[in-house]
Amino acid sequence: MKNSFSLLNNLFGWLVFGVAAVVYILTIEPTASFWDCGEFISVAYKLQVPHAPGAPFFLLAGRLFSMLAVDPMNVAFWVNLLSAMCSALTIGFLFWTITLLGAKMFGKKPKEMLGWQRSVVWAGAAIGALAYTFSDSFWFSAVEAEVYAMSSLFTALVVWAILKWDVVEDPREENRWMIFIAYLIGLSIGIHLLNLLAIPVLGLVYYFKKYKEHTLLGAVLALGGSLVVLLLIMKGVVGEMGVWPRRIFLIAIAVGYLVYYNVKNENVDSRTNIRVFLLALGVGLISLTGVITGLPSLFGQAELLFVNDMGLPFGSGIVAFGLVWLGLIVYFIRYTQQKGLSIANTAMLSYAFILIGYASYGIIVVRSNDNPPIDENNPENIMSFISYLKREQYGQSPLFYGAQYTAKYDGIENGAPIYVKAGNRYKIADYRQKLIYNDKGDEVLMPRMWFNGHAQLYERIVGLPRGAQPSFGDHIEYMIKWQFGHYYWRYFLWNFAGRFSDVQDDPALLPWNAGG
Template sequence: MSKFNRINTLSGWLVFAIALVTYVLTVERTASFWDCGEFIACSYKLQVPHPPGAPLFLLIGRLFSMLAMGDVTQVAYWINMVSVVSSAFTILFLFWSITLLARKILGKQDDELSMGEIIAVVGSGLVGSLAYTYSDSFWFSAVEAEVYGLSSFFTAIVIWAVLKWERIEDDAAANRWLIFTFYLVGLSIGVHLLNLVTLPALALVYYFKKYKPTLWGGIAAFVGGLVVLVIINSGVIVWLPSIAGKFEIFFVNTLGTPYSVGIVVFLLLFVGTLIWGIRYTAKKENEIWNVALLSFTFVLVGYASYFLVLVRSNFNPPINENDPSDVISYVSYLKREQYGSRPLLFGPVFTARPINSERGEPIYRKSNGRYVIADYRPEYVYEKNQQMLFPRVHSNQGNHPQLYRDKLNLAEGQKP
């Protein structure tokens, strides 16, 4: 191990220790406001929190709750420690990511760095990581039972892993790091979706390593990263369960099979196709597609923590929000349908009023061995002059309209 690697490793663990001590000394002893109490209760008994849930956080929280040794008055404290430990590890991987980037800027191998350059690289890591350690927002979430500390950990380790991958010249070893990175992305979905925003950046790192960079190439790589984000965010998280739900409804309502047969058939077809694709690309020595399919598979493996929601809901625990005990209600749970929808690209502003309501997607419920339509989701129609691109002022709930008017200096009845 070179002198730099020794100093870099020890310095990383030093900032980890500083962060850990800081957060341990300031951790909440009981439950905080907002979602913390819910997450503590749901972690302790592996119950079902509000959509879309955080099953991996709950599993880890359950493990930490066992450190209370049966003392229920200490359960909240130990589940808060999930955020403490994961936030300290966030600082560790942030430090190592900064030093990796600093070495990249210098353009030298580890054993080529002078003592002055080592001090500069390690110093940049210390400044950056310790500044983040004591930043208000991060420190706040590092000492309570919320998902943001653990989510930040996954974001930090994903960035660190892809930067490690970028330095590896051997393709076989590098591919293992790439697949590992996507496994971490899959795991992170079971905590929070924040980690997905790293995907466009990861695509750029991949592009700059594999290809000679150009402006349009960089734009294409960024767009490719966005496509991967959509595939995971919409495809893996929403579309796959939705397709499974359609299989289930078809098999039960059309073919007359018992419940869950459609799910089993879908899983067999999907997993079989995935295995065939991996074997076929390996046989044809198509490295890019083989790594892509393996990475996709490991995203799914990480995402499998969401089976906890389905399993625990069927035990009907005291906290069982939305009761996602079958695939239909489970899909609704994952899609957060209880919150309604908000316009992202085009939609109404807060002063708009619906002029019509159309029948949307059907809402199914179990009844006598079938899935029956209980209702339809309404889709509201607005006048075109009441809609706009990127409608950031769309909410008409509570005091939101008045806040919009105050910020935009709009009179009562005036349109934005």
């Protein structure tokens, strides 16, 4: 019976995949949709450099599919087909994810469910997966060359793998699944950052599996910890600091752990204290550096030190720092293995596999140095590559704190320098500008209304007099009414309730106007 469940579960999953694949192939775009798709088809076909922050793993996969085109006129179809296949696989893994969740609903492992329970779970999984198959946004992404289809596949893979980890009992198997999840997350960074949103799911599943007693506080702490991990992967901490603040911060962490270690252990000798201090310093540096922008930023600072200050050739700082970083990772993996620290060892291996997956970004620098026709931002050295990863070309908009749309800046000061290659060193070509606000009330928490070009829209939605300064409550009202109500919920309902009209902002979309 147990084997029959696995066989039928796999069969039904592949059948659902087949339905989705047929639908998407029959409705696929024959050429390019009228937005980024044409760019992605072109850059995938010749492995060129797209707009920041790039999607190197998607480009590599798109290149493989484009090679199946006998005629260059059919390249667009084959790159679009990549999205169709990724989307169909997403539906298959969604089916298998729902079966795992259904088994948990019955409080049993999947193979231990009774016959009627299996039927209920399979029916629910098929309905859920097929409903998503025909949802508006997902169907659009499934038939065109954009990163969202492949990103959805990796997100589905990670969530499925998390639930597979949840039902495994052997600790060694658990660790393998965790490392596999980390590798998928690393690869997904080279597609789209959507996949990182699965990390809070992992944090919660880990908490509910590993802790026998569950409390609201425990769940909140697990969620908060996983969000910290997510932010560290995205930005890091030490890579964004200045040299001395970074040193002080890391030393403070190491000293803090050293004090904690001495409190927990009596009569610690000086040699052990030195080892513990260095270990804490190294772990702090690795964990707080992050991945996506933090680690390249440290590479950039090392490159400046070696090239500008020490007069060494270009790339010397990258090679030297890379060897040091690799040595630290290998050392901590071996150390945690020798000491039997399984959790720490799994964490270090997971970090290493995230970096292995993230290494797909190397193709961006390699291809940019070859100067292809499409070489956006020209990220051919570490300095321009960091700017590329940080999407600095798009400017900034405040998220949690910043200026609102009525603010009047009082001056401009130089921010971070912009380095370019000049001769045998990096020179400062310009500085990023930072606006200075001195008036009280110019900068606020949660500035949802921040762009002065949208002043009339803000005032109309919230009901503010012309030129009046909005309050914190006005920003929250705008967020709920416009950003959530008009954007998110309307967009969400498109997928399951359909679209009423092709007219932009048609008032008939509002429930009280539906009969008009």
